[in-house]
Amino acid sequence: MQQPVDTGAAEQRVQKQRGFAPTLVHTDQVIREYPSGEGILRAVNNISLDIPERRLVCIKGRSGSGKTTLLNLIGGLDRPSSGAIWLDGDWISDLGESEVVTIRRDKIGFVFQTFGLIPILTATENVEIPLRLAKTPVDVRAERVEEVLEMVGLGERARHRPHELSGGEQQRVAIARALANRPKLLIADEPTGQLDLRTGRTIMQLMYRLVRETGLSAVVATHDPTLIDLADRVIELRDGELVSDSG
Amino acid sequence: MQSNGPTSHSSFRRFFALIGAPLRRRLGADPVMGSTFMVVILITAAAVAAIPIILNRVGDQGLFETLDNAFVTQRGINVELEGQLPRSGDAPLSTVTQHGDGYRDNLAESLQTIIEDTQWTVDSSRHNQLLDELEVATGGFQQYFQFRYQSGLDDQIELIEGREPEPTDPINLSEITDIPEDVEDAEVPLFEVKIGTGTAEIKELQIGDLIALLPDGDDRLNSGASRGYFESYLAVEIVGIFEPIAPDSDFWYSDYRTYETDIYTDPDQTIHYSMGIPAESVLEELQAMNDPGDWRYNWRFFVEPGSVAMTDTERTGSDLRSLSQNLGPYEQLAEMTPNEAARNMNVRTLLPTLLSGAERQYGLTSAVLSLVIAGIVTIGVALSGLLGALVASRRTPEIALMRSRGASPRQLSASQITEGIILAIPAALIGIVVASLLTNGSPLVDSVVAALSVSLVGVLALWLLTRRIWTVDLGSLMGRRADVPKGSGQRRVVVELMVVALAIAGIVLLRQRGVTTSATNEGIDPYVAAVPVLAGLATGIVAVRIFPWLARQLAKFAGRRPDVVPFLGLRRIAEPSLGRHLPLVVMILALGMAVFAGAIWYSIETPEPIVIEELTAEEAQELESARAGVNEAFQDGITQGFWLTIFMAGLYAGLAVICALALTAEERRRDVGYLRTMGATRDQALGLTMIEQIPSALLAGVIGVGFGGLLTWLIAPGLDIASLYPPEEQVVIGVNWLLASGQALGLILVAVIAAFGFAWIARRSDLTDVLRAGE
Structure with a gap:
């Protein structure tokens, strides 16, 4: 059951923060609970945080710490049980399904551990998909695909x-696809989970470069401590709670 | 009985415990797949088990109807003897009964068992009735009179006027008024008779009327009589008039002259044939008059329509033909009558014709229902194969794990076969019970064999399609490389080309020379007989080759547009994949069979009338005989078979669509999950599911209708459906395109509904769960 939240006060706080440090994402006392057996599992427990623009933010924590749940909530794939989530001007936790879909399409790019590529399509065709979903004109689409593939x-x-393609190349295609619609936020859930250490580091470096060059923000969940040194900020979760925030 | 109860009960319990435990385990391990496979085997086994029961019933019912619809004279056996049986004192007619019984006792056993009753008639030779002057002057016509004895007559008539005939004294011809004047007066024997009301009415006779008769020299029966006999007048007095209790009863054996004068009229003349029943005690006197001339004895053996079983027709027909050729126990009768007279003996019956007609119709019904079985089994096996592909798809991770832990392909193979048998055999047994309940008949050995064979073939198909997951390279299996589309191997292309070439050659041969090996129509050429199956395979192969190409062209076109759904959907179905193409083949086969069955069903339901022009008497008799052989039981049997085919085809097509959706569900669910993260709406996800099913259903609709038309074109000329219909009706077998289009639309509708159902269920699934499952 979603709890009512004082979005007015939170918005004021966000606007205030934006005044001196542009904030892309703000979560306000977000809780996500799931029924589990006879009880309730609180996967994310009262998390409030801000993610500014042009930052590479890493969320670390062990398996089951709530990283994926938090990313899903930020990305509009899931809804909080209580609390509110703000993304680039919209309280997405209050929006209807169709508005959230539009935000996902236009403002967010997702990268998954298993790459999430459609095996029957070429790299180009995979990258084209978000552009097709946005009904981008064909000539613009071709240019954009070429651009992002070159970028990665x-x-x-x-x-x-x-x-x-190799695992690293597949993940780069997935990143290119995530960038195709020029989103403001890149959400990557364990993007190096199926890659060897060296390739994983290359992917993280790529994301770091993209954040710097394109102006997007990236939120990356990982439990690999060797990769987080590239992050601008590291947030640590434990049992659904935010236990540390370097930023 | 009571002592056996607990033992039987515990045996059943042990049996079910033996079967039940592994069955529960297997179903528990994969309830969806296990129960789907069981359902496919169950319905296929039920269908193939039902058909022998239907065929058996149709055979007996059809034969019964054939015989029951026939006239009693057509199905009965009439043995006629012209001669004179020895006369024996006080009860001269008992000899006739004895000889009839003796003849029957000496018939072949197959004939004795079908004879329900025996009756005889004993007819004298013909006499001319003397006409009076007035009749002669006005061009009077021939009026014949015969004496007749008939067994059991007294139970079938009611004397409504007068009395029973008795022996009486001679009479002087002068006492008879209505005779020509030139007949000399003489004392002649007088015989009292009773006549039927019909005879009395036609001949305007009353009690006490006298008729003068003179033996007819033209009657063959009188050919042996002495010259003096033809000048021996005799007289008849009407002493009784009787009425038949049931004039239309089989008792009369279509011979109504006993009670009603038969009037024969043609443009040149009118002739009356009348009969009178004299007293039994005057038989010897009457016979002595034309001795050594003949009398006519008819033994009528009534055949009970329900006593002949279709399984006995061959033997019965053979015995009847032998009887007609050899006159049966000829020697026995020959000893009882002068040899020269015994030559004039014959057996009249249409029973062999009726039996062979029924056999022909049964053979046709059997052939048609065999086609139905072949069609159903083919589709059922293809569906089992499809399930095998589905099992392979679902079990890949499990099998990969087992192989990585050291399970050998042989162990896995044996495990799969055992599992298949554990699921298939009980399903087949339940199928037999279902068939028995639906048809309300006991299962036959053929039903059990057919159902168990289906289950084993199903297991084999399942095993063949799953074996790739324990034979493929383990590395590929663990990396899920099975998802990766691969091009066709050269070997597969060669095999496919061979099948298509064989099918084309077979079609040419089948159309040129029919299903037999030679012009003498001896034996069936197995190659040509397999053409329908080959044609089905070839059609499936061509469809599987055309479909991806077509989908690729459409995808290219869709690729130029900004939308994602048509492009991605068409690209997905363009990929060579067993999971996508096997359902297409099943749908084509199912629709083809349904169209073929629909064509035959529609054709036999709407025969075209034929205008029969004026017939000669012989042609009319043949027509009547052909009409008598027609019955609805065989038509019903064939109709039931075709309805079963249409029903089963619909069921299989529906299952194929569901299997196709199930096969690709996981992959689609995962891809749709990723698409939704990129901003795909739920409607776009729904559209993707629909677009993956509709083109294949459309193509299956078009090719299936074409395949059904091809089957009809190939098989229809070999089906002598005409023998099931009266001569006035003609069955022209052809595809009713409207009906076929309706069936194709039905298939498409099934696909759309199934796709919509799957998409609707998928729509309700939580996106985060889908993504989690993807990982």
């Missing part, structure tokens, strides 16, 4: 299908 260094592998 896969211009020459554009005609290849996922199974013809």
Whole structure:
């Protein structure tokens, strides 16, 4: 059951913060509970945080700490049981399904541990999908695909299908796809989870570079401590609670 | 009985415990797949088990109707003897009964068992009735009179006037008024008779009327009589008039002259044939008059329509044909009558014709229902294969794990076969019970064999389609590389080309020379007989080749547009994938069978009338005989078979669509989950599911109708449906395109509803769960 939240006060706080440090995401006392057996599991417990623009933020924590749940909430894939989430001018926790879909399409890019590529499509076609979903004109679409594939260094592998690419290349295609609609926020859930350490670090470096070059913010969940040194800010979760925030 | 109860009960319990425990385990391990496989085997087994029961019933019912619809004279056996049986004192007619019984006792056993009753008639030779002057002057016509004895007559008539005939004294011809004047007066034997009301009415006779008769020299029965006999007048007095109690009863054996004068009229003349029943005690006197001339004895053996079983027709028909050729126990009768007379013996019956007609119709029904079985089994097996693909898809991680822990392909293979048998055999047994309940008949050995065979073939198909997951490279299996589309191997292309070439050659041969090996129509060429199945396979192969190409072209076109749903949906179905293409083949086969069955059903339900022009007497008799052989039981049997096919085809098509959706559900669910993270709406996800099913259903609709038309074109000429219909009706087998289009639309509708159902369920699933499952 979603709890009523004083969004007015929270918005004032966000606006105040935006005045001196542009905030892209704000979560206000967000709680997410799931029924579990006979009881209730609180996957995210009363988390309030701000994510500014142009930052690479890492969320770390062990398995089950609530990283994925928090990312899903920020990305509008899930709704909080209570609390509110603000994303680039919208209280997405209050919006209807269709508005959230639009925000996901236009403002957020997702990257998953398993890459989430459609195996029957080439790299180009995979990257085209969000542009097709946004009904981007064909000529603009072609330009944009070329641009993002070049950006992730896969211009020459554009005609290849996922199974013809290495794990790192597949993840780069996934990142290119996430960037295709020029989102403001990149959400990556364990993007290096299926990659070796070296490739994983390359992917993190790519995201770091993208944040710097394109002006987007990236929120990356990982429990790999060797990768988080590239982050601008590190948030640690434990049992659904925010236990540390370097920023 | 009581002592057996607990033992039987515990045996059943032990049996069910034996079967039940592994069955529960297997169903528990994968309830959806296990129960779907069981349902496919169950319905297929039920259908193939029902058909022998239907066929058996149709055979007996059809034969019964054939015989019951036939006239009693057509199904009865009439043995006629022209001669004179020995006369024996006080009860001369008892000899006739004895000889009839003796003849029957010496018939073949197959004939004795079908004879319900025996009756005889004993007819004298013909006499001319003497006409009076007035009649002669006005061009009077021939009026014949015969004496007749008939067994059991007294129970079938009621004397309404006068009395029973008795022996009486001779009479002087002068006492008879209505005779020509030139007949000399003489004392002649007088015989009292009783006549039927019909005879009395037609001949305007009353009690006490006298008729003068003179033996007819033209009657063959009189050919052996002495010359003096033809000048021996005799007289008849009407002493009784009787009425038949049931004039239309089978008792009369369509011979109504006993009670009613038969009037024969043609443009040149009118002739009356009348009969009178004299006293039994005057038989010897009457016979002595034309001795050594003949009398006519007819033994009528009534055949009970329900006593002949379809399984006995061959033997009965053979015995009847032998009887007609050899006159049966000829020697026995020959000893009882002068040899020259015994030559004039014959057996009249249409029973062999009726039996062979019923056999022909049964053979046709059997052939048609065999086609139905073949069609149902083919689709059922293809569906089992589809389930095998589904099992392979679902079990890949489990099998990969087992293989990585050391399970050998042989162990996994044996495990799969055992599991298949554990699921299939009980399903087949339940199918037999269902068939028995639905048809309200006891299962036959053929039903059990057919149902168990179906279950084993189903297990084999399941095993064949799952074996790739324990034979494929383990690395690929663990990396889920099975998802990766692969091009066709050269071997597969060669095999496919061979099947198509064989099918085309077979079609040409089948159309050129029919299903038999030679012009002599001896034996069936197995290659040509397999053409429908080959044609089905070839159609499926061509469809599977055309479909991705077509989908790719459409996807290219859709790719130029900004929308994602048509592009992605068409790209997905363009991929070579067993999970997508096997359902297409099943749908094509199912629709093809349904269209073929619908074509035959519609054709036999709407026969075209034929205008029969004026017939000769012989042609009319043949027509009547052909009409008598027609009955609705065989038509009903064939109709039931085709309805069963249409029903089963619909069921299979529905299952194929559901399996297709189930096969791709996981992949689609995962992809739709990722798409929704990119901003795809729920409606777009729904559209994606629909677009993946509708083109294949549309293509299956078009090719299935074409395949059904091809089957009809191939098989219809070999089906002699005409023998099931009266001669006035003609069955022209052809596809009713409106009906076929309706069936195709039905298939498409099933696909749309199933896709919508799946999409609706998927729509309700939580996105975070989907993504979590993807990982």
